[in-house]
Structure formats: structure tokens, C-alpha cells
Amino acid sequence: MSIRLRELIRNVRACKTQADERACIHKECAAIRTAFKEESNELRHRNVAKLLFIHMLGYPTHWGQMECLKLVAGTKFPEKRVGYLGLMILLDERQEVLMLVENSLKMDLHNANQYISGLAMCSLANIASAEICRDLSPEIETLLANSNPYIRKKACICAIRILKKNPELAENFVDKVASILADRNHGVLLTGAKLMFELTQAEPSSIEVLRKQVPTLVRVLKNLVLSGYAPEHDINGITDPFLQVALLKLLRVLGRGCADASDQMNDILAQVATNTESSKNVGNSILYECVLTIVAIEAESGLRVLAINILGRFLANRDNNIKYVALHTLLKVVDSDVNAVQRHRGTIVECLKDADVSLRRRALELIYVLVNETNVEALVGELLAYLPVVESEFKEDLVSKICSVVEAYAPEKQWRVDTIIKTLTMSGAFVNDELASSLTSLISKSPEIQGYTTSKLHAALSADLHNVAQTLVQVGVWCVGEYADQVREAPPGAAAVTSAQALDLLDRVLHSVTTALTTKEYVLNALVKLSTRYQGDVAAQARVRQLIAPYRSSIALELQQRAHEYHALFAWDSIRAGVLERMPPMEKKAKAVDPLAVARAAGGAPSNGTSGTNGAAGGGARPAASAAAPAPPAAEVDLLADILGGMDVVPSTPSGAPPTSAAMRLPTSAAALGGGGGGVGVGGGGGSGAADMLMDLLGGDASPQMAQPVAIAAQGNPMGGAGAMGAMAASGMPPMMGAMQPQSMQAPTAAAGPAEWVAYEKGPLKVRFAASKEGGNPAVTNVAITFTNSAPSPLTDFVFQAAVPKFMKMQMQPASGSVVPAGNSGAVTQLLKLANSAHGQKPIAMRIKVEYALQGNKLSETGEVASFPDGY
């Protein structure tokens, strides 16, 4: 016999074990199935209710779905209610069964009984699929004008669902909103405001139309703010905070990028910001929304100051929730007003020490953005203090971010090396190869710190060999092999390393159980190099041989082969020194796209005249950026890097698409670390291959003279050993540079004023550069690029990419648009920041690539930028 729902619940609760519960449920399910089969109508809704309970416990109940449909088609309210409830719990929009209910829904929407109509709308809003939404949209449009506010507010939310599923239906609702806003019922106003917000999301062009409602919205908000105590909607002394928040959110979209609309809302925003009680969470939720709106719209400067001050107060609040939203919001403000955020640096750094991971993560994001040349030492210190306590899943990210800010802003090389070594030793296994190779490349290019670094690395590894990453051990071993002769006498600021000490370390690495096979290969290379570094040191020479000898019978093929080769090499004293000469400075190859740089580029975008989209763009791009660069732009970088052979390549995409920047990119390990093997005569096939490809690609290009110096450089490398890359670097100046701008190699003058010139012109496209020096740092140049189009039709899908030589770094903001208007009637602009590390010795040079479609024809142009004026 059928039992009541209450009884079932009691029975289930009385079960002592899982097995008991299962047995109980199975028994009940069997009873319900039988009842369903008998088609007994009067108990059906009770059975479905029991089924819902069983579903809640996690048992399969899909066999009951059809019964819900039968209940929905019933006539009595209790049946319908259970039916619709079952529908919402057991089904979702993916089930085809749902289509069967469409007709019942349609009938019930028009039911004279407001409760039944309410049920139907509730189900529609919660689970309707795109098709049902489209079919029932006319019904909802009628219901929006219903006399009952209970129906109207539900209809508004149904409309939101319809728009979410079918954005193209937006136009049907745009003209309905005016009457909704005239409503006095708060529920209708609230849902109406949300409907308007959804309209702006579904159909951005409707924003223009909806802006007409700004005065009405302002009036509604003003009534809320100025009204006295209203018991109906009061929460902690504030009248309907939810409605206020919804209105502020809507105003944000409407005011963004429109000075007129922003003007109209300035006063009320100021009122909300000053009058809202901030001692309780409710008040703060409104202030928070208000600040977001002020920051996003074209607000008066006074108002912005007010907003920033509110954030300052938030940050000092004892309530962690408030602190959290303050950090969250500061990240959005940071692009427009860095100094205001810098003021709160102390508090932000404090948050990094909080026990709560939510706060720490927000603070961390903010700190990355705040780092600059002046505070890098202090902030990196804080980050390093945070490193030992960070959760292991964030450690690798933190390590790479510390290293990238250090690379970008380090005041001097010695500090940079110190910090990176410290970071890497502290981070244990969480080091990726790219960091190590960037360090290697830095060392090989900077003779003044080679001894110092070697000594430091030697000390670090001698102190602790087991808890550091293998990559760091490899860098250390490589440095010892390469620069051992420089540390026999103490380099400035570091201790001397005698031949015995150096060999002791290598010996330990070789025999440590934690040492990886690859590391051992590095050790063998280092050992054979030491045999020439310690010329005349008989004891050391003997020990080198003695250490290498056992590996002639190693089971690892690579080790065995190397050991034999090196053993043979010992007999050739005349050429050994030549073979084992010091590696030429290594250049990093621009391959990886640094996520931090991307985040910065995106966050810092002073976007297309609508500074309001700032926050949104920054916010939107960040998740993508932190999840690693998206695939297509990255591939593009690779391709371009290959074509242009090792130059920094920065493709830029029009705003909207995630911009990528190779400005602070990390090199691949292959390019830098491979050099260790290359030094002993291992052929760099890949390198010369790249040079060939370069010739192929550029040979057919507009600039054949580019290819020649490269080819000479490649042929001129007798060993072919270090590959084309090394050869280029070894020839003293990058050959591309020589080809590009032979005439402007003279030293530029120290100071230069702003300059403007046509950098490139081809066909209808004209590229104008306006360059200016960043204050205080002559090496940094800001370039505003303007693209104009003299053709009678617009250039669409416009993408501008630029490449600079390796001694320069480049950061590029997204372009203001992807369409260059026809007939010089408008322009696309883009900002670019260049840092020339060889300022004063080498001029700025740049290759650009432009892609666009003109009347449907895809065109792609590459070329060189006409030279920068003297002094740049």
C-alpha cells in the first residue's frame, strides 16, 4: 500500500546503515513503479513528491519523468504544482521530453488563476530550452503588460531567460521597458532593471535606446536613497539594497562611454556614495556597486576621487569581506589611477600575509600590477617571503611571476641574479625550464656578473643539493664548467671557488641519488670544459679524467658515448682548448608568451575612446591570460618568430580578442641550454635550418637584402656548431639590424623631443608614428601609431604586428578597432612601448606586418619602419 511522503522520510531517516537505506528506497521505488503502471491518478502527485525526495538522496529517478508531464497536464493546482516542481528538479533543458510540455506551458501561462500562471512562468524561467523560449516569447511579451504585479515581475525574468537563450529577440522587448520602469512595485522594478541589463548584454545597440531611460532610473534611485524608513523593503535601515544595486549596475552599462548619460547620473552617484551608511554589509554592498559604476563611466574627477577614497576605507575595514571586494575593485581601478592604488601598497602587502587564501590571491594579483622600477626590490622581497607558505598549486605560477617582474624591472644585474637564484632555490621543484634558460642567457651575455653568479650558484648548490630543482642544478653545473677560471680569485661581492671546491661539487652532483640523467650529462660537459679552464693544474686535470673514466661503461648510452669522446679528446691537447672555448653570448628566442605581460597589456588598455570598458576588458582578459595564452595567437607568435628569426615579435589583435605580448617573454630552454652541448662540437642542425627557412621566406619577400647578411653569417660559421643564432650574435651585431638600417648606426643624441612621421606607406594604408620619450628614462619610447586609409572602401579585419631586434623589448596595447574607415575619414590607433636596452649604441629598428581585407581580398604587407629620428 502506498505510504505518505512524511512516512517515507521518517523511514529513510530511521535507517541505521547505507544498506538499510538502499533497501528501503528500492522497496519504495518498486511500489511507486507499480502505482505508475496502474495509472492511478489520485496518488500520482504524492508518488512524484516521494520520487523527488528519492532523487535528492541521489538515486536514479529518470523513469518518473513522464509522470511529471502527466501531472502538469492535470487540472488541479496541487497536481500541477508537484508536476512543475518535478519538471524543474528531474529535467533540464537538454532533455527532449521537455518539448512535450510546451503546450501545457503555453496553456498555463494564460490561465486565469495567477498561481497556475506563476508556476508555468517559474518553470519557463528555470529550465526552458532555446526553442521553447522562442516559441513562447509572444506570450511573455503580453504578460509583461498584465495588471497583476506578481505576474509582471515573473514575466520580466522569463524575458531575461528568453534573451539569454535567443539574443536576437531583443528588439521585441526594448520598447516594453519604459512602461515597466513606471511601475511602483519593487519586485517589478527590480526584475525590470535586470531585464534592461540583459537587453544591453544581448544586443549592445539597444544601449543607445535605453539611455533615454537614464533620467527615470536616476529618479527611481533617488527616491530610494532619499525615502525615509520603508518597513516593506528595509534591510538594516536601508531601503531595498537589492534594487539599488541592480539600478547602479544598469547605470554603469548605460553611462559607460557616454558623457551625456554620465552627466545625468553624476549627482545621484555622489549622493549614494556620500549618504549610504557604511557600518553594515548592506550599505557596503551598495557603495561597492556605486564605486564600480563611478569608475566605469565618464565620471567627474571629484567623483572618482570620492570612489577611490571609499575603496581606501574598504581596505582599512576590519571585515575581511569588505577588504576582499576592495582588493577586487582596486585591480580594476589600477589602470586608470596607479598612484591612488600605490598609496595603499602597505595594506595590500599586509593582505598577502592573511590566513585566508581568497584575500591572498586577490592581493597577489594586485601586487604584480603594482610592481615598477622604484618598488621592485621591496615588493619582490614580500613575494619571496610569501613563497614558502603559498599553496603548492600556485607555487609555480608565483615563481614564474616573481621572475618575470624581476626580469622586467630589476635595477641592476647583480640584484637580478641574486633574486632569481634565491627564488629558484626556495621554490624547490617548482621551476620551469624557461626560467632557467633565461637565467643562463642573461649570464652568458653579461661578462661582468659571470664570476659572481658562478660563485653564488656554487655556494647555493653546495649548501643544499637535494631540495632544489634539477633545472637549477643544471644551470649551476653549466656555469661552473663555463666560468670556473673566473672564480679562482674572488669576484667582487662573492667568494672564490678553488678548483678542488668546484670539482667537489661536480663530484657530489654526479653521485647524488637525486640527480637526473640529464643533469649528469651536464656534469660530464662541465668536467671536460674544466680540463681546459684549469690549465696547468695537474691535480685538477687528473681528477677530471678520473671522474669521467667510469662513465665509459655507463649503461646510459649518451653518457657512455660522451665519456668516450671526451676521453679521446684528452689525447688532442692541441685542439682541445679550441673545441672547448667559452660559449658566445646566447640569445633567447621569443617563443613563450608571458601570461603576466598579457594581463598587463589587457588590463592597461586605454581602450577606444570608451575608457569605461577598461575594467571589463581587464577583467575579461585576465582569466584567459592566467590560464596560459590562447592557442591561435601563440601559434602566430611562433610562426612569426620563425620567419623573422629570433627577433621579438609582438602580434597585436584588435581589442576584444586577447592581446598577446612577447615583451617579457621567456625563452625556450632548447635555445639557451642547448648551448652547453654545442660548445663541445655537437652540431646545431636546428639553428642552421632556421636560417635556411629565413632565406626561403624572405628571399621571395619585398626585402631580399634582408636575407643576405644572415646567409653570410650562417656560412661564415665554420663549425656550424653553435648554429645560426650563435653565429649572428658572434658576428658582433645582429645582421638583420645591419641590413635594416645601415645609415643610422651613428650614436644618437642624448635627449629627443616628441616626433611624428610617416613610418610606412603602402597602397591605401598610411602608418604614422608619433614617438615620445618616457620621462626620466631615455631608453623607453612611447609610440602612438595611427593608421589611415585613403581607399574608397574600409579596410576590415585589420591586424598590425611588429617585431623588434633582441636587444629591445616591446609592449603593445590592443588596437582601437579592426576596421580602418575609408577615404581618410577616420583612423585606428594603437599604442606601443619600446625599451631599448642598447640605447645610445644602437638605434630603434622595427619590422612590421599588416594584414587586412580590402573589399573581401585578404592582403598582407610586411616592411620596415622608416627610421626613428635622431635621439631615439
Place this chain on the structure above:
Amino acid sequence: MIQFILVQNRQGITRLSKYYRQYSDDERVKIEDEIHRLETGRDVKFTNFVEFKQFKLVYRRYAGLYFTLCVEQADNELAMFESIHLLVEVLDQFFGNVCELDLVYNFYKVYMILDELFLAGEVQETSKRVILERVRKLDMLE
């Protein structure tokens, strides 16, 4: 927009779940487990917000029950936090000093209340009086 609403007890048993976003049954079980672990591991002094996949959890603990809203990144956390309290106040007034067992035995009524307060992941009514009047009337129609 709210992605889902969860009410779990301290043992991690779900007392109420309302999903406004599509998840399969397996995914739901996984999510509920994960959220339980996340929230019970947090100190009372911590923020009531936790990042969760591409969303954010806003939760509040009342005695042995955790009320959780999963919201989008752009949502106002503080307002969502307040709406949890509104829900609890309505439940409290409707059942009269609500406890976990009320939610177990009257789960369908809880859904009814939920549907009057939230709809399609949005807050639809903010007046306690209106909501209570409405659900009492609906309750009488039973």
C-alpha cells in the same frame, strides 16, 4: 546570475540544491563534495567568498547549515551575501525558528519559497512580507 544554490549540513549532506545552470547528476555530486570540503576547511574569520572554477562561491553558515550561492565573477558578492540572509529570514519566519529537520520534511515547501525569492538565478522579490504572504497562500492551496 546565480549558477546554483546549495544548502549542506556540516557532514556534507545536501539538504537543498537548486541548479540554474546545466550540470549532469555526476557533476552535481562532484561539485557538492568539493564545495563541502572547501567551506568546512575555512576559518570563521575568513571571507565568505571563495573562488570556484570560473565562478565564485558566496556562503554563509547558520548553526550546522552552510548556505552557498555560486555566482558569476561580475556579480556583487556583498549583495549576494545579503540575499542569503534574506532567504534564511524568510525560512525562519515561515517555519518558525527553522531547523535542519524542517528543511528535510518540507523540502517541497522550501523549493516553493526559493522559487518566490529567486527565479532563473536572479533575485525577483525583496520584500519579506510579500514573499511570506505569497507562500502562505500557496501553502493553503495544498
